[in-house]
Amino acid sequence: MFEWxxxxxxxxxxxxxxxxxxxxxVDLLTGDRFPLIVCYLPSIFLLCTVVRPAVAYCAAAxxxxxxxxxxxxxxxxxxxxxxxxxxxxxxxxxxxxIIGMLFRLRVAHERERLFARTDALTGLSNSKAFxxxxxxxxxxxxxxxxxxxxxxxxxxxxxxxxDTLGHRAGDELLKAMAETMELNIRxxxxxxxxxxxEFAVLLPEASLEEAELVISRLRExxxxxMQQSNWPVTFSIGVAVYQSLPDSIxxxxxxxxxxxxxxxxxxxxxxxxxxxx
Numbered sequence: 001m002f003e004w005x006x007x008x009x010x011x012x013x014x015x016x017x018x019x020x021x022x023x024x025x026v027d028l029l030t031g032d033r034f035p036l037i038v039c040y041l042p043s044i045f046l047l048c049t050v051v052r053p054a055v056a057y058c059a060a061a062x063x064x065x066x067x068x069x070x071x072x073x074x075x076x077x078x079x080x081x082x083x084x085x086x087x088x089x090x091x092x093x094x095x096x097x098i099i100g101m102l103f104r105l106r107v108a109h110e111r112e113r114l115f116a117r118t119d120a121l122t123g124l125s126n127s128k129a130f131x132x133x134x135x136x137x138x139x140x141x142x143x144x145x146x147x148x149x150x151x152x153x154x155x156x157x158x159x160x161x162x163d164t165l166g167h168r169a170g171d172e173l174l175k176a177m178a179e180t181m182e183l184n185i186r187x188x189x190x191x192x193x194x195x196x197x198e199f200a201v202l203l204p205e206a207s208l209e210e211a212e213l214v215i216s217r218l219r220e221x222x223x224x225x226m227q228q229s230n231w232p233v234t235f236s237i238g239v240a241v242y243q244s245l246p247d248s249i250x251x252x253x254x255x256x257x258x259x260x261x262x263x264x265x266x267x268x269x270x271x272x273x274x275x276x277x
Contacts, residue, residue: 016046044095048102056099061092119193121171122178130192130200134249137204142245149206149241151215152256155197156234156268165231173231180225184218200253208241208275215239219271234269236260243277 023039047056117129125133134150141148155177162170177199181191190202201218203211219235226233238259246252255276263270 016043019043048099053103122175122193124178125190125192127194131249133190134202138249146205147207147243148245149203149211149239150252150256151201151237151239152260153199154236154260156236158197158233161231176225180221184221185214208273211239211241212273215271236263236268237271238263239273241275243275
């Protein structure tokens with residue numbers, strides 16, 4: 001509901017100003033015969049979806065005082081009466097209450113949307129958010145004929161940490177992994193917890209050499225972080241670098257997943273890279 005691109009934001013602002021101007025013009029033409037103050041609500045609602053609260057409150061002040069301008073112009077009054085000032089104040093309070101409710105709804109919606117896309121434990125993207133991002137990057141890479149890489153990371157011996165040190169230690173380990181991943185990937189990359197002790201990294205525009213550089217550095221940092229906390233775990237990582245892009249994100253993720261399982265079935269504690277040309 002509140003996801004607006006720049007074009008939509010501009011259109012909403014113009015529409016809001018247009019509605020308010022139209023209501024003000026009608027109010028000016030009709031004088032005091034019809035109370036039109038409620039007709040400003042659509043304009044206020046649109047503003048609340050795209051601007052900061054301060055802007056909406058300023059618009060509320062303008063809208064609530066518009067009918068006083070009508071009195072001054074149409075009725076040729078030389079000053080605003082105390083009664084008019086009181087009614088305008090009541091209208092402003094009415095608008096501010098509506099604005100407050102709308103912004104609380106907006107914040108609650110955005111919070112729920114964020115939680116729906118974020119892993120609660122680690123703060124990384126969850127599986128759904130990762131797939132959504134991967135789908136966009138896959139489409140972009142197809143348009144630009146670029147590379148796209150996916151890394152799948154599994155924590156070796158994670159179950160042993162839970163069994164011997166407890167689930168709290170296991171949770172701390174996963175959070176430490178997430179922090180280390182965010183510090184050691186590129187800004188354009190996306191790290192996600194796919195479930196349990198499995199993580200993934202999406203690397204847009206990464207060639208085989210670039211993917212090897214990023215993931216090898218990440219693996220070294222992860223191992224160093226685990227050693228600092230005396231957690232007896234290592235990492236099996238499979239990285240698929242696509243020059244020939246797959247038809248779907250599931251195929252893309254599956255390719256990296258298979259490479260990760262190859263590592264686990266062999267020696268574990270290693271990373272394997274494959275270019276899909």
